[in-house]
Amino acid sequence: xxxxxxxxxxxxxxxxxxxxxxxxxxxxxxxxxxxxxxxxxxxxxxxxxxxxxxxxxxxxxxxxxxxxxxxxxxxxxxxxxxxxxxxxxxxxxxxxxxxxxxxxxxxxxxxxxxxxxxxxxxxxxxxxxxxxxxxxxxxxxxxxxxxxxxxxxxxxxxxxxxxxxxxxxxxxxxxxxxxxxxxxxxxxxxxxxxxxxxxxxxxxxxxxxxxxxxxxxxxxxxxxxxxxxxxxxxxxxxxxxxxxxxxxxxxxxxx
Ligand SMILES: C[S@@+](CC[C@H](N)C(=O)[O-])C[C@H]1O[C@@H](n2cnc3c(N)ncnc32)[C@H](O)[C@@H]1O
Numbered sequence: 001x002x003x004x005x006x007x008x009x010x011x012x013x014x015x016x017x018x019x020x021x022x023x024x025x026x027x028x029x030x031x032x033x034x035x036x037x038x039x040x041x042x043x044x045x046x047x048x049x050x051x052x053x054x055x056x057x058x059x060x061x062x063x064x065x066x067x068x069x070x071x072x073x074x075x076x077x078x079x080x081x082x083x084x085x086x087x088x089x090x091x092x093x094x095x096x097x098x099x100x101x102x103x104x105x106x107x108x109x110x111x112x113x114x115x116x117x118x119x120x121x122x123x124x125x126x127x128x129x130x131x132x133x134x135x136x137x138x139x140x141x142x143x144x145x146x147x148x149x150x151x152x153x154x155x156x157x158x159x160x161x162x163x164x165x166x167x168x169x170x171x172x173x174x175x176x177x178x179x180x181x182x183x184x185x186x187x188x189x190x191x192x193x194x195x196x197x198x199x200x201x202x203x204x205x206x207x208x209x210x211x212x213x214x215x216x217x218x219x220x221x222x223x224x225x226x227x228x229x230x231x232x233x234x235x236x237x238x239x240x241x242x243x244x245x246x247x248x249x250x251x252x253x254x255x
Contacts, residue, residue: 002215003065003108005207007044007072013202013211014132014140016191017244018046018103021130024187025103026050028248029128035059035098040087040119041105045073045080051101052077061097063090087115095124095253102129104246106173107162116177120253127179128250130187131170135159137245140191144203144210147229151221158209170249179251190243196236200226 007015025047031037035055039048042062051060057079064070065086074082085091087102088111100123102115109115119127132138141158148155164170167184174182193199204214204222214222230236 002209002212003043003207004068005066005205005211006068007076009202009205009211010044010069010072010207013206013208014104015044015046016202017140017189018043019050020189020191021187021244021246022047022050022103024189025101025128025130025248026054028185028187029099029101029126029250031055031099035125036061036096037099037101038062038090038092038097038119038122040090040100040102040115041108042073042082043069043104045069045076045082047101047103048073048080048082049077052080061092063087086110087118090118090122092122094121096122098125099123100127104130104132106170107131107164112164112173113176116173116179120177120179120251123253125253126250127174127177127253128248129170130246130248131162131165132158133186133245133247134162134165137188137243139242140199140202140244141210143232144229147232148213148225150228150232151224156209156213161209165247167247167249170247174249174251177251178254180254182249182251185248187246187248188243189246190241192241193236193239195238195240196230196233199233199236199240199242200229
């Protein structure tokens with residue numbers, strides 16, 4: 001998956017939503033003063049930064065398989081222990097963290113059962129996560145894929161290709177990892193755009209499936225998709241705001 005990107009490219013894409021989403025995830029995860037926390041799949045570090053602001057950088061660690069994102073996270077949050085690695089084989093000892101969180105990552109794991117199992121192994125109180133509502137109210141991506149499919153019915157819409165993007169599947173994954181008192185809910189954030197070009201600038205060269213899809217289009221087809229997405233957004237003139245919903249899950253680490 002295409003996550004060897006700069007922080008800037010990420011922030012023009014879904015990264016616009018990441019800091020607000022991180023604050024909501026921290027709140028719902030029940031993070032407490034004095035906790036030690038791990039951010040799994042940290043990307044360029046939005047959740048890491050919010051955890052460090054709350055707990056102190058020395059009490060936060062982060063891990064991601066993307067070298068460019070790990071470099072970006074280290075630069076963004078000095079003092080945090082940021083490591084290259086994947087959720088499926090976390091480079092930490094058992095029971096190392098009070099809170100283990102991953103934001104927008106479970107659906108990208110090669111083996112989510114193993115990844116969440118590892119999050120539970122290194123955690124000692126709470127394991128939490130959130131995944132975009134790809135099929136519903138994550139409007140930035142929903143309108144993009146609707147427009148892409150207007151032009152190309154075979155476009156790989158993340159509403160179809162992604163797993164773990166609803167409450168039931170996420171809750172089941174958490175229960176199967178042996179986590180207790182599993183609860184799910186929604187997190188809703190928003191992002192402001194100066195205009196349609198500002199929105200569109202996140203896609204060509206951007207991270208994830210939509211960036212990979214646009215990178216594979218010839219210039220004419222890319223222009224058709226751009227026009228179709230603009231129509232799906234209601235032909236915005238000037239500034240607009242989009243809301244984005246993510247499904248949330250948390251569970252406690254049993255005795
Ligand atoms: C959509 S980004 C989310 C980044 C960040 N958590 C945020 O909210 O801004 C998905 C991240 O998952 C990472 N990732 C992909 N596969 C992973 C795995 N198996 N274990 C851990 N992280 C993974 C990617 O490198 C990327 O940084």
